[in-house]
Structures are given as structure tokens and as C-alpha cells.
Amino acid sequence: MTADIEKIIAKSQESCASTGNKLTNKRKKVLMVLLNSALPLSAYDIVDRYKEQFQESLPVMSVYRMLDFLIKEKLVHKLETASQYISCSHITCNHQHEMPQFLICDRCGGVKEVGIKKAIIEELEHSIRSTGFLLTHKQLELHGICKQCKIQSA
Amino acid sequence: MTADIEKIIAKSQESCASTGNKLTNKRKKVLMVLLNSALPLSAYDIVDRYKEQFQESLPVMSVYRMLDFLIKEKLVHKLETASQYISCSHITCNHQHEMPQFLICDRCGGVKEVGIKKAIIEELEHSIRSTGFLLTHKQLELHGICKQCKIQSA
């Protein structure tokens, strides 16, 4: 495993410990499968890659449970509009995780976790709250065509 | 059917005609099922309600096709984060449909199609475009607790 991934895993261990939870070996390996993937994966994709990467099979039921755990620990995000999972881009950052924002390319399937200007997001949140609605699952998923795909098709 | 729904259906007929398409009887009845529902429905929910309301069964395959049609005609929206469908709140409006925005209550399942201040949305769109990403499927889905549910639980 690359130095980068090692570092992310180490940080994840710490982060779990700090919440009193355990990043077990299998949970760690599920996270590694996601870290090794350039694209988001479905739970069933993870089952397949886990088998390839670790020569060990894992029931899909367990994958869903481990994903739930990793999501609670904010190490993984679920892309609700794609039914796919992706590791958080900010595990090694120390700043607080605000509203995650994903740009999902419908051509190549790539996803970028971006940081839209905080002011805009705050305006948006404020505007919604002013209608009496309480935002809880703060996450934006926006679909389109990424820069690279746009260039290729031009 | 209520006067309101009659009016919406009439407008939908016109709107389809204007794009050279046909709002067939069955498509119309699927739209009516959605118009009659306070909550968004899954395709399978629609199958059930269609049977109840029209004493006539409709294969789920057909429902999906009719939903595709109604979505293309902008008479129905798909809530990607909920795998549910809802009739557009603006069928009888004449203004152009901008980026639809949905506030989805995770307590009662209710959905409100809102209009966030245009300036905010434009800032958001601009900010995304400036990263080189081309927005296509413009739609926001935000989850939380609606005003009523908030009051009830207080």
C-alpha cells in the first residue's frame, strides 16, 4: 500500500479511536478498497474488489454494515444519487467537514469532492432554514460532465 | 377529479401537444395518481394506486416507461435520493423551470419543491462552472426535517 494510503489509514485509526470505536481489520480493508479506487463503487463492487485484492470473500451484508460504520465515522460518503460509495477526500485534513459537495460526471463516472465557496453554501443553508426546514443530511450531489470528458468530446 | 387536477391535466395535454407528443390515457392516469398523492411514490407504489384508483392493472415496466415520458415532458420529477417520483408543482405556471430544488423530510417523507433565491442558485452554478464542470442534470435534493414535523416533535 502506498505511503499516502498508509497515512490515511493511520489517521482513520486515530479518528475512530477518538470516538471510542474500532477500525477493525476488515473495516480497514473495505476502506482500502475504496481508497484504491479512482471511481466510486457499489457495495457489490466492493465485494468483488475485496476478493481480488485480499483473496478473501466478504458477504455483501457485511460490506453494507462496514459501510454504515465508515459513513458514521465520516471516512466514507454515500452518493445517494448513484447508490455508490466513495472515501472522503478529507480524512487527513484537520478542518471540520462542512456540507460535502460532489460533482458527479455522468460520462466517466468520476466524482470530485469539492469545496464551494463557504459564503454561497451559507446563503443556501440560510435560505432553506428561513422556510422553516431543518437541514440534517447536508450534502450536495450535482451531475454533469467533468472537465476532462468535456475536452475529449470537443 | 378535482377542478385543480382537471386544470393541471388540461395544461399537461397542451404542453405535450406543443412538443409533438401525446399524453395518452394511461400516461394521464399515471400522472393523476401522482397528482392525487401528497407524498412522492415509487414506481411500485404507482402500480398499486393505479389499480386501486382505476380498477385496472398496469405492469411496472409500463409505469417506468410512462414515468420516463412524463419526466422528459417535465411534468414529473424523479427524486434520485429517494427513488421516488413526484408531479411537478409548476405545471400550470408559465415561467421556465429553472433548477428544481426539493426539500425532503426524512420524518414524514413529505417533499416541497421550492424556489431558492435565483441569485444564490446562479452563484452556485457559476462557482461550479468555474471549476470546468458542466452542469447538466440541474437538481438539488436536500434532506432534513420539515416545519410541521419539527413543531410536532418540540
Add this chain to the structure above:
DNA sequence: TCAGCTATGATATAACATATCATTCATAAA
């Protein structure tokens, strides 16, 4: 050691969605 809890496995099934080929139906040309 043993009790109790957490994590994981095994199995079944539910819920959502699409692929494909057949049939029906509206429309308009002959």
C-alpha cells in the same frame, strides 16, 4: 472461566430498475 457485548457470517427476501421480444393501437398512405 464465563457472561455479555460487538462484529461478522449465512440465508432469505424485499425493493428498485432494465432488457428484450411480442402484441396492440393509432395514423395515414394506397
Add this chain to the structure above:
DNA sequence: TTTATGAATGATATGTTATATCATAGCTGA
């Protein structure tokens, strides 16, 4: 009117995503 054509719908099968439930393994502390 008949018939050809394409659009809409039906029928069937299957793929994909997710959850429910009960069983087992494994850790941890009395």
C-alpha cells in the same frame, strides 16, 4: 376500406441495490 408503419403497451425474465433475521465467532472485563 385496407394495409403498412411506427408508437405505445404488455409479458416475461433478469439484474441491481438493500434490508431483515437468526446464527456464530471473538473480544473484554468481572
